[in-house]
Amino acid sequence: MSGIDAAAAQAAEAARAEPTAQTVPTGARLNPRPRAWRSLLRPGILIPALVLLIALAWAVAPGLFTSVGPAETVGPALQAPSGEHWFGTDATGRDLYARVVYGASQSITAALLAVLVGLVFGSIIGVTAGAVGGRVDEALMRLVDVLLAIPTLLLSLSIVILLGFGTANAAIAVGVTSVAVFARLSRSQVVSVRASEFVEAAYGSGGTFFSVLWRHILPNSLTAVIALAALQLGSAILQISTLGFLGYGAPPPTPEWGLLIAEGRNYIATSWWITALPGLVVVLVVLASNRLSRAISDGGTA
């Protein structure tokens, strides 16, 4: 969670270095497009992208990946993984792989919602603070300091207790914890881009504040924001599964990933797969989004 915040700080730092990289004369990049494509095909990017795409596809169309419903009883309880049931069956004989696939629509959608909440509110706060400056900047950044002063999980628990349990509420709670990072990043982007010469030139050639913001400042901040969003997606999946595990997310029998692992907890003595395999899926997806985030922010600076 906050470990990812540290990584987020790194991503933001790398991103802040970006505008200087853009002062390199464009002639230095002779043929940027093929090189960009080749760098996309590196295994370091290809594999994480593939993992995320599969997870997204699970979330969007789970029916394509499994013929069994998440709540259907398909056979005897607690069967080990086999060719027929890839992840085995759970305590009531439901197919665990099907539950993980259907769980993606819960967990990934919730994580996307969380990132969206953080991105939208964080960017509004950060861009306003950076663009307006002065007292408004000061006040908004104190607000961000307050958000950062409360430990992450406690902040999301406070919001969960206020809004009530459920996947959407858990997602909002997790999203609020990332508002501060997004606000800080977008503020630093706006401030650094605002000071650069081409923005001054845009003002000089008759641009209004909003046209400059829209045409120059926001596009130049995009790489850093996307890198942070990818990172926060992984972190949001972790946090939502944690809330689900603690029982504050979706109610059973919803196949949310954290809840799946929580439900399997009573059978760890005999059936390792019930907790190990869904957990492994969570780890892979989070790892993939962290890797991709790093690749995006590295690609921005290189």
Next chain:
Amino acid sequence: MTRSALLRRVGQAILVLALAYTAAYVLLAALPGDAVMARFGNPDLGLSPEQLAEIRASYGVDRPFFVRYFDSVGAFFRGDLGYSVQSGAAVSTLLAEALPSTLVLAVVALILAVFLAVVIAFTASYGAGSWLRRFFRNLPPLFVSLPVFWIGIVLIQIFSFQLGLVPSIGASEVQALILPAITLAFPIAAPLAQVLLRSIDDVSAQPFVAVVRARGASTAWLLWRNVAPNALLPALTMAGLLFGELVGGAIVTEAVFGRVGIGALTAQAVANRDTPVLLAVVVIATVVYVTINLVVDLLYPVLDARLRQRSARATRGASA
């Protein structure tokens, strides 16, 4: 650091704390409004509206918002954290009972995590063989991606059930501490190792390292005399962040292992919508977190000779 800069930094910390308290109070005490109604409002209890009003008056929740708010601020300073809606016990008593167990867990996990992080960072930088270094370099990003509750479950699976090394039932106090401490060490070790690794990389790239090596220093000498002291300092800035991890990790770890403690108390409070308990935990954690960050900020120039010299030179330049 000049006197005015010091005062400004302390003032800023106090302001953030005051704002955080207000936010937490609004979120957890004012908006849900009625912890009393949540407990006694159930029609099954058959309380009449008059009786409910009486109960509300006895808890003092019928007074205006600002009166209650300033009351609660004063009460916090006196150490009166209110009463649990669920059990009716004083929150301060509940916390005091739960604290020792969590403290032991946190301290052991922290020591373990620091050890783990140092081993990872040093092996990744100076280990024998490039594959070993690459392996260790990839550990922190992996650890960051592991859900803490899953680590706990996997550890129970492996060490209690497969290998039978740590009994899951009827364990002694020390035995019961081993797996939770290892679990909690992971989320703390990962960011710490990341920062250590990065600062070792930074320091190793400095010219003075090449000079020391050229003069014939061994890797061990270089590591302990030159690189480590310079690289450990940035890790200090992680203290606040690690405390946050510790709090979050304790909630999850205690839930997985069924330990009593602050974390379990917090989880229970959320499950029962026991807002006074959660408010107290949030406020205390925030005070500790802000204080740690303040202390680190103030200590950093004292510990880092380079910053000290620079600020001394700056003040001399200013006075000249």
